[in-house]
Amino acid sequence: xxxxxxxxxxxxxxxxxxxxxxxxxxxxxxxxxxxxxxxxxxxxxxxxxxxxxxxxxxxxxxxxxxxxxxxxxxxxxxxxxxxxxxxxxxxxxxxxxxxxxxxxxxxxxxxxxxxxxxxxxxxxxxxxxxxxxxxxxxxxxxxxxxxxxxxxxxxxxxxxxxxxxxxxxxxxxxxxxxxxxxxxxxxxxxxxxxxxxxxxxxxxxxxxxxxxxxxxxxxxxxxxxxxxxxxxxxxxxxxxxxxxxxxxxxxxxxxxxxxxxxxxxxxxxxxxxxxxxxxxxxxxxxxxxxxxxxxxxxxxxxxxxxxxx
Amino acid sequence: xxxxxxxxxxxxxxxxxxxxxxxxxxxxxxxxxxxxxxxxxxxxxxxxxxxxxxxxxxxxxxxxxxxxxxxxxxxxxxxxxxxxxxxxxxxxxxxxxxxxxxxxxxxxxxxxxxxxxxxxxxxxxxxxxxxxxxxxxxxxxxxxxxxxxxxxxxxxxxxxxxxxxxxxxxxxxxxxxxxxxxxxxxxxxxxxxxxxxxxxxxxxxxxxxxxxxxxxxxxxxxxxxxxxxxxxxxxxxxxxxxxxxxxxxxxxxxxxxxxxxxxxxxxxxxxxxxxxxxxxxxxxxxxxxxxxxxxxxxxxxxxxxxxxx
Numbered sequence: 081x082x083x084x085x086x087x088x089x090x091x092x093x094x095x096x097x098x099x100x101x102x103x104x105x106x107x108x109x110x111x112x113x114x115x116x117x118x119x120x121x122x123x124x125x126x127x128x129x130x131x132x133x134x135x136x137x138x139x140x141x142x143x144x145x146x147x148x149x150x151x152x153x154x155x156x157x158x159x160x161x162x163x164x165x166x167x168x169x170x171x172x173x174x175x176x177x178x179x180x181x182x183x184x185x186x187x188x189x190x191x192x193x194x195x196x197x198x199x200x201x202x203x204x205x206x207x208x209x210x211x212x213x214x215x216x217x218x219x220x221x222x223x224x225x226x227x228x229x230x231x232x233x234x235x236x237x238x239x240x241x242x243x244x245x246x247x248x249x250x251x252x253x254x255x256x257x258x259x260x261x262x263x264x265x266x267x268x269x270x271x272x273x274x275x276x277x278x279x280x281x282x283x284x285x286x287x288x289x290x291x292x293x294x295x296x297x298x299x300x301x302x303x304x305x306x307x308x309x310x311x312x313x314x315x316x317x318x319x320x321x322x323x324x325x326x327x328x329x330x331x332x333x334x335x336x337x338x339x340x341x342x343x344x345x346x347x348x349x350x351x352x353x354x355x356x357x358x359x360x361x362x363x364x365x366x367x368x369x370x371x372x373x374x375x376x377x378x379x380x381x382x383x384x385x386x387x388x389x
Numbered sequence: 390x391x392x393x394x395x396x397x398x399x400x401x402x403x404x405x406x407x408x409x410x411x412x413x414x415x416x417x418x419x420x421x422x423x424x425x426x427x428x429x430x431x432x433x434x435x436x437x438x439x440x441x442x443x444x445x446x447x448x449x450x451x452x453x454x455x456x457x458x459x460x461x462x463x464x465x466x467x468x469x470x471x472x473x474x475x476x477x478x479x480x481x482x483x484x485x486x487x488x489x490x491x492x493x494x495x496x497x498x499x500x501x502x503x504x505x506x507x508x509x510x511x512x513x514x515x516x517x518x519x520x521x522x523x524x525x526x527x528x529x530x531x532x533x534x535x536x537x538x539x540x541x542x543x544x545x546x547x548x549x550x551x552x553x554x555x556x557x558x559x560x561x562x563x564x565x566x567x568x569x570x571x572x573x574x575x576x577x578x579x580x581x582x583x584x585x586x587x588x589x590x591x592x593x594x595x596x597x598x599x600x601x602x603x604x605x606x607x608x609x610x611x612x613x614x615x616x617x618x619x620x621x622x623x624x625x626x627x628x629x630x631x632x633x634x635x636x637x638x639x640x641x642x643x644x645x646x647x648x649x650x651x652x653x654x655x656x657x658x659x660x661x662x663x664x665x666x667x668x669x670x671x672x673x674x675x676x677x678x679x680x681x682x683x684x685x686x687x688x689x690x691x692x693x694x695x696x697x698x
Contacts, residue, residue, distance in 0.1 A: 177467030
């Protein structure tokens, strides 16, 4: 079985872990959001790609859900001693090596997709990880800060401000002009099913869908999504703050309707959201809390079942 | 008293520590070699500037003579796990923060001299540290490697090969076109004395002297040098391998004659080298081993005395 999944960071990575456990024999390609990528200290940091890579490669800090296990923060403390203004970003020492290798390869002219493949040679995620695009896409959030409207990088909004400033708009800068990374459209074309894990529907899945040609490629494919909203709250993260920005209610039904029947064939919601309907889409209710790999594998099995594969 | 010193890394930095102890009230400007600078992992690493800054700022690892005290190497070990080919370079975690700040400022358009000033705001070296130039200069060494002649970066020759491959030529790429950093010529102009610490006469002092206008600015100034060679051997480092490349004998007398009376007014050699002569230059013999700060301060006092200041 060939599966393509679109994914953001922590939520997507956890789901993929369950999916791998559910169907270890499946050929899995993960198309990862890069709109959260940020350049800091000259390094190119790809939080979602790294979270998926570390998670599937057993290098993740399972408590935080991001970054490396057994992480140390010597460099971060030293940066603070230099009084740099960006110490809100949790740059770990082990993690930093990944960014240094990536910087070296990007400087040598390799596209992000090849850099990702090279990094995965170490981590062996047992899946093909593809950035959604080799082109630079960066999600910016329009906020009111100190009395003036200003666009800040998604990471600054998400990590520094903990998404507490109302998002007046969320724009994936460069997405419209970006083309899918090599392998993305071929993988979708060959897929028996495309899964949308319970990632952020705005800044993760939504951003991937903005890349030219990806939404079109999904037409005619069997697509099943899993709701990131359970009982009116995000399972994790602050997806509600992003949904507010695009005027979508924070509910499993509203997110399903936001994706719509043009994209979805099936929509999995949690049992507390049983009764949700999405016109033209088969909605099924199963437990959607990723409490452990077994529970997550059951979710993945339910999604594949709903897809009929 | 206004003093300008030209300096390389470890030897220069140790001498400057003694100089500061000898004349704490003096206004000291250090013009530092940047020919050893190297770009690695996209970072700009300035070994000599950092060694002088850490040494005078009490952040140096005094055993090694370079890098930060209480250093850790988490990132370096992680880079090795990625199987990168450049792990011969001793990149410490604490040290890395300096390079990240430098990268950020260079990317923002600040010249190296301003970056250095910003870094020194933390380290307070009680001296003005100036790169010899804001322009990129990189020393390359021509060697025979696997049967073919090839130019490798100075650091690769010095650190990876421990200067064991014969240097067929040493070229400071970019030096002829480089202009002195802001403040260098003014400091020389205002100086009561210019000191050449016992730094490497080829790849440290020699490179600084190749920057357009610096050698000319030293004419008419009182210049006193200290021999880096004692009893036919470098006090530290592998200066002999560099001297071989320019056909200069590894002796205090030969290095003094290599600098010559056009540059030097006085030349301090160790007592074991008493009897050395340099035509047109006053040669004096004093103990030249930098065993501790007191001994080094005595060397500095002898140099200032020879200069008549």
